[in-house]
Amino acid sequence: MDPAQPKSRQDRGTDMTYRPPTVADGIRLHAIARDSAVLDVNSGYAYVLWCHDFSGTSIVAEYQGRAVGFVTGYRKPSRPDVLMIWQVAVDADQRGRGIAARMLTDLFKRCRADGVTSMQTTISPDNLGSQRLFAAVAKTLGLGFHRESLFAAHDFPDAHLPEDLYILAADVHPE
Numbered sequence: 135m136d137p138a139q140p141k142s143r144q145d146r147g148t149d150m151t152y153r154p155p156t157v158a159d160g161i162r163l164h165a166i167a168r169d170s171a172v173l174d175v176n177s178g179y180a181y182v183l184w185c186h187d188f189s190g191t192s193i194v195a196e197y198q199g200r201a202v203g204f205v206t207g208y209r210k211p212s213r214p215d216v217l218m219i220w221q222v223a224v225d226a227d228q229r230g231r232g233i234a235a236r237m238l239t240d241l242f243k244r245c246r247a248d249g250v251t252s253m254q255t256t257i258s259p260d261n262l263g264s265q266r267l268f269a270a271v272a273k274t275l276g277l278g279f280h281r282e283s284l285f286a287a288h289d290f291p292d293a294h295l296p297e298d299l300y301i302l303a304a305d306v307h308p309e
């Protein structure tokens with residue numbers, strides 16, 4: 135068994151597929167983000183552009199021909215070895231099946247083949263589900279897990295909680 139696969143995945147045996155997004159996924163990504171009622175919803179154009187320009191560092195989970203989850207990411211221009219995860223979301227009726235963890239591990243493995251060695255993301259302090267998701271992914275990938283402050287609430291133009299930076303890398307110690 136591949137050690138980088140989530141051990142508690144429950145989507146085995148279904149026809150869930152994981153693939154890079156295409157422009158045709160932009161509309162669904164926007165809808166999934168909007169329906170999450172948690173994520174900052176960017177413009178429809180932003181999702182379409184992301185699917186076009188950052189497909190190589192993003193992933194979609196598709197079930198019965200419909201995108202039900204996505205991860206958008208990019209390689210940091212100043213640190214191309216870092217895969218920065220921008221947004222992760224799974225449709226509410228598909229949660230708890232290991233889909234987000236599988237997307238993140240599959241995406242990391244795909245990017246690792248191109249020289250990525252670590253993953254980073256920002257999470258607000260109230261999003262415990264996301265913190266646990268990334269902790270689980272770090273464990274699955276055999277990476278350390280470290281948190282540090284990044285953006286304060288006053289850095290944002292609108293009402294927004296702080297965003298902490300989470301680093302998944304071999305050379306950081308688990309929290």
Ligand SMILES: CC(C)(COP(=O)(O)OP(=O)(O)OC[C@H]1O[C@@H](n2cnc3c(N)ncnc32)[C@H](O)[C@@H]1OP(=O)(O)O)[C@@H](O)C(=O)NCCC(=O)NCCS
Nearest residue numbers: 170222223224229230231232233234235263264266267270
């Ligand atoms: C967060 C989110 C992407 C998780 O998707 P998911 O497919 O249900 O997650 P998974 O089933 O892959 O869970 C992976 C791990 O994270 C944990 N986890 C996921 N959501 C959790 C929650 N709400 N509370 C506690 N733990 C959670 C799971 O227990 C699992 O850990 P384990 O392997 O140790 O058992 C999904 O709930 C979502 O779309 N939320 C709204 C958008 C959001 O908050 N995105 C993240 C912002 S950075």
